Amino acid sequence: MPNLYDYRLFISHAWKYGQDYNRLINLLNNAKYFSYYNYSAPAEKPLFPAGTPMTNSQIRNLISNKIRPAQVTLVLSGMYGAYSDWMKYEVDESIRMGKPIIGIYPWGQTYAPTYITQNATVMVRWxxxxxVSAIRSLV
Known part of the structure; x- marks a missing residue:
């Protein structure tokens, strides 16, 4: 059997709500005939060590460097996304770089922050x- 294509993903999320991120990673890891590389920064692999003094400009550069090689950005669309400046930056930067954005409605919900629904290339259910179909159709 030939090797699977590795989709290059950036997953925008809020560390404070890491259970949603972990649930999505588990879902992607268990998807049949699907392989991917995760360019996001999970809590266990932060962009920089805790306590490291960083300016907002430096943080933006680190985030941009994570988004750049990705083919598509996935956005976990919990209501916390409406209040996260960094998630907004990730959406804006993905748009600036021409990356398609897949907004994922929160588990069991039909609403997501307006900023995400207005800027996503496509919105999908959990x-x-x-x-996986959205990723394949946009890459």
Whole structure:
């Protein structure tokens, strides 16, 4: 059997709500016939060590460097996304770089922050097939 294509993903999320991020990673890891490389920065692999003094400009550069090699940006669209300046930056930077954005409705919900629904290339439900199909159609 030939090797699977590795989709290059950046997952925008809020560390404070890491359970949603972990649930998505688990979903993607268990998707059949799907392989990916994760360019996001999970809590266990932060962009910089805790306590390191960083300016907002330096943080923006680090985030941009994570988005740049990705083919698509996935945005976990919990209501916390409406209040996260860094998630907004990730959406804006993905748009600036021409990356398609997949907004993922929160588990069991039909609403997401307006900023995300207005800027996403496509919005999908929290289902493996919906997410994987959206990735494949946009890459």
């Amino acid at each position: 289902q493996t097939d919906s997410i």
